[in-house]
Amino acid sequence: MRRMVFPLLLAVGVAGIVLGGVRGTGGQDEAAAVGDEVVVYSSRQEHLIRPLFERFTEETGIRVRYTTDNAGALMARLQSEGRNTQADLFMTVDAGNLWQAAERGLLAPMESELLTQAIPVHLRDPDGHWFGLSVRARTLVYSTERVDPEALRGYADLADEQWRGRLCLRSSQSVYNQSLVAMLIASHGVERTEEIVKGWVANLAAQPFSNDTSTMEAVVAGQCDVALVNTYYFGRLQSQNPDVPLAVHWADQEGNGVHVNISGAGVTRHAQRPGAARKLLEWLAGEEAQALYGALNHEYPAREGIDWDPLVASWGDYRVDDTNLAEAGRLQTQAVMLMDRAGYR
Numbered sequence: 593m594r595r596m597v598f599p600l601l602l603a604v605g606v607a608g609i610v611l612g613g614v615r616g617t618g619g620q621d622e623a624a625a626v627g628d629e630v631v632v633y634s635s636r637q638e639h640l641i642r643p644l645f646e647r648f649t650e651e652t653g654i655r656v657r658y659t660t661d662n663a664g665a666l667m668a669r670l671q672s673e674g675r676n677t678q679a680d681l682f683m684t685v686d687a688g689n690l691w692q693a694a695e696r697g698l699l700a701p702m703e704s705e706l707l708t709q710a711i712p713v714h715l716r717d718p719d720g721h722w723f724g725l726s727v728r729a730r731t732l733v734y735s736t737e738r739v740d741p742e743a744l745r746g747y748a749d750l751a752d753e754q755w756r757g758r759l760c761l762r763s764s765q766s767v768y769n770q771s772l773v774a775m776l777i778a779s780h781g782v783e784r785t786e787e788i789v790k791g792w793v794a795n796l797a798a799q800p801f802s803n804d805t806s807t808m809e810a811v812v813a814g815q816c817d818v819a820l821v822n823t824y825y826f827g828r829l830q831s832q833n834p835d836v837p838l839a840v841h842w843a844d845q846e847g848n849g850v851h852v853n854i855s856g857a858g859v860t861r862h863a864q865r866p867g868a869a870r871k872l873l874e875w876l877a878g879e880e881a882q883a884l885y886g887a888l889n890h891e892y893p894a895r896e897g898i899d900w901d902p903l904v905a906s907w908g909d910y911r912v913d914d915t916n917l918a919e920a921g922r923l924q925t926q927a928v929m930l931m932d933r934a935g936y937r
């Protein structure tokens with residue numbers, strides 16, 4: 593991923609063109625055109641979305657009502673509510689979940705020049721059902737006390753014998769790991785990926801953990817030396833304890849690049865306020881929202897040319913696997929079966 597820093601004038605010029613359609617001439621006019629309310633179902637936590645929604649309301653006059661729950665519960669709810677749903681926009685994490693929502697017919701495809709210009713092609717559904725709004729990197733975090741970073745390469749290399757009894761992983765139940773393995777299948781094929789995952793299992797120092805934070809805490813505690821996690825969890829740990837003896841290693845920089853995933857959103861199939869939903873989604877992809885969106889959770893903006901949160905920037909630039917994330921959904925079932933065959937619980 594490369595941060596593109598535009599000269600100020602150029603950036604203002606680009607923003608003017610790209611955002612021209614969204615800003616309109618003022619809150620009242622906006623609301624008159626698309627209604628004064630939009631309803632969101634979100635698996636993103638309230639503290640991560642509320643500041644954005646408040647800004648959106650200030651700028652457009654459109655109120656945002658939202659319900660938060662886990663992704664599975666919200667999808668089940670959308671399904672059972674059908675055309676009676678109040679929800680106009682569905683927001684969640686992981687392309688695997690967004691792909692599922694689209695597959696179950698819960699999202700409507702949307703054509704938006706603004707979104708296709710703002711969001712890189714690998715971070716959105718080719719058919720326009722969902723769009724990435726923030727980017728999370730899933731990579732290696734290692735003990736700075738016991739690991740020589742020169743020894744680290746990428747995901748496949750964690751299957752090497754040198755990591756026997758030194759690896760900690762989160763459970764294969766996590767959609768994050770399902771998506772990671774699906775993307776490994778996309779680049780290496782099923783057979784090779786199964787070898788890799790078997791190697792991981794053979795190298796585990798402990799039973800898989802229920803979340804990324806406890807996985808890293810096991811490294812801090814000396815139970816293992818290297819883990820695979822989303823970097824924003826590392827960011828949380830590091831902001832609580834700047835001296836935590838862990839560091840990020842960017843995987844596969846000579847190979848396919850780091851596996852990234854998204855948090856994102858799509859307009860619901862039965863949206864009663866599709867105009868307002870589109871407006872909110874386009875606003876979330878705009879420059880102001882993007883500067884806030886990733887930083888609220890130590891993630892990366894989906895849009896290019898936005899400065900990174902300083903803590904996040906301190907981990908350095910890296911090359912991203914830019915395979916379209918729809919693959920994470922398409923190959924999810926295969927990934928789950930593969931992990932099961934490999935004995936990864």
Ligand code: FE
Nearest residue numbers: 685804822825
């Ligand atoms: Fe997470």
